[in-house]
Amino acid sequence: MNRYQFEDLISDYLENSLSLTKRKxxxxxxxxxxxxxxxxxxxxxxxxxxxSVKQVKTSADFMDQLMDKIQADKSVISKPVLEQRTLFGFTPVYASLMTGLAVALVFVGSQFFTPVVPGATPGFNTIAEKKAPVLSNPDPQAQMFRTDLAAAEKDSVDIDKESESDRDYSGKIRYVKD
Amino acid sequence: MANQNLSSLSTMSWDNSTSPYVYTDEQLIARFQKGDENAYTELVNRYRDRLMNFVFQYLGEMELAEDIVQDTMLKLYQKKHYYKEIAKFSTWIYTIAKNLANTELRRRKRRKTTFLSHMTREEKDYDLPAIQPEPGQDVQTEYAYKLIQAAIQELPDHFRTVIILRDIQELSYEEISSILDVPLGTVKSRINRARLQLQAELKDLK
Incomplete structure (x- = not known):
């Protein structure tokens, strides 16, 4: 047995928990x-x-102090329960904030859509119709402007038709060899 | 109603037919868990001085030790349903007290470190109070007691705890192992080393 082994076994020896061979x-x-x-x-x-160290004891008012602590602890636990009012799990402040945010979100979202003009028909045939939609109570000036536009458009379409018939050279062309 | 029960707790006593001494700690905590507050009072009375000794030897301050014992009892009141009968009640209550004492010790160490770092060079040269025998009747005993107290305080935390639990509180190795949550072999080894270190400390002090 060396010194380290000896030191490791001191407590076991003193508490009588060594085996017989180890003890010897x-x-x-x-x-x-x-x-x-x-x-x-x-x-x-x-x-x-x-x-044999002197044993210390708790003070005489230990129990009273402990009861005071328990009492204080109970009142601390019960207080917030009375004060806390919630709306769907939110405190009043947070509930108002959340409502404000929701309203703001709806408002901002609505700005992304163009408003639909009452009386407008889907799909336009002419430029005139496109530029000036028919209103239930038409302005006379706008009506006149639209009529002019329609006339001008018709003219241009007629001219195009005429020029197309002018350009029909069948029967008019003769080859040199003929 | 609850307040009335609470205020009458400290004055209540069990009649002879249902003496609390017939109950084990585990039976008492079971009764307390079912709402019998007399059982709580009995448990407090059984453990207040034992825990006081343990915490006082561990921290070395009477007032602080009493505060921690009270906090331990408060925890027992608040967390009574956390106790499960797989462990001994004594082990459970000692563990609570040890954890609270450790928290206080860490807080104190942190405070001490801060103060030292703010001290000037001259302020840092301080002496530990000398242990001198006082005149009176049990001078020798008092002196020996103070020496032991000082030597225990000089031990590292993990040695100090095992020495107090084993040599002062006289708990079994198994109980100490459960309280500290370390293997039995580690407990044995720590106790042996703590005794050797204590012997060296006392040799220096004497």
Whole structure:
């Protein structure tokens, strides 16, 4: 047995929890090392001294103070329950904030859509119709302007038709060799 | 109604036919969990001084130790349903007290470090109060007691706890192992090393 092994077994020796062979080995080491025996005796004495240490006690008003603490703790727990009012899980402040945010979101979202003009028909045939939609109570000036536009458009369509018939050269062309 | 029960707790006593001493700690906590507040009073009376000794030896301050014991009892009141009968009640209550004492110790160490860092060079040269025998009747005993107290305080936290639990509180190795949540072998090794270190400390102090 070396010094480290000896030191590791001191408590077991003093508490009588060593096996017989280990105990014999330990006592053999003690007999060969007087310093080791002194160490064991000192540790034993310290253990006895520690056991005889004066015991302290709680004060006389310990129980009263404890009851005060329990009472205070109970009132702390019950207070917030009375004060807390919630709307769908939100406190009044947060509920108002959330409502404000929702309204703002709806307003901003509505700005992304163009408003539908009452009386407008889907799909336009002419430029005139496109530019000036027919209103239930038409302005005379706008009506006139639309008529002019329609006339001008008709003229241009007629001219195009005429020029197309002018351009029909069948029967008019003769080849040089003929 | 609850307040009335509470205020009458400290004055209540059990009649002879239902003496609390016939109940084990585990039976008492079971009764308390069912709403019997007399059982709580009995548990407090059983453990207040034992815990006081443990916490006082651990922290070295009477007032602080009493505060921590009260907090432990308050926790027992608040968290009574957390106790399950798989462990001994004593182990459970010691664990609560040890955790609260550890929290206080950490807080105190943090405070101490802050103060030292703010000190000037001259202020840092301080002496620990000398332990001198006082005149009176049990001078020798008082002196020996103070020496032991000082030596215990000098031990590292993990050694101090095991020495108090084993040599002062006389708990079993198994109980200490449960309270500290460390293996039995570690507890044995720590106790042995703590005793050797304590012997060296006391040698220096004497």
């Amino acid at each position: 080995e330990f006592e053999l080491y003690l007999s060969k090392n007087p310093g080791a025996a002194d160490l064991v005796n000192q540790v034993r004495n310290n253990m006895l001294e520690i056991k």
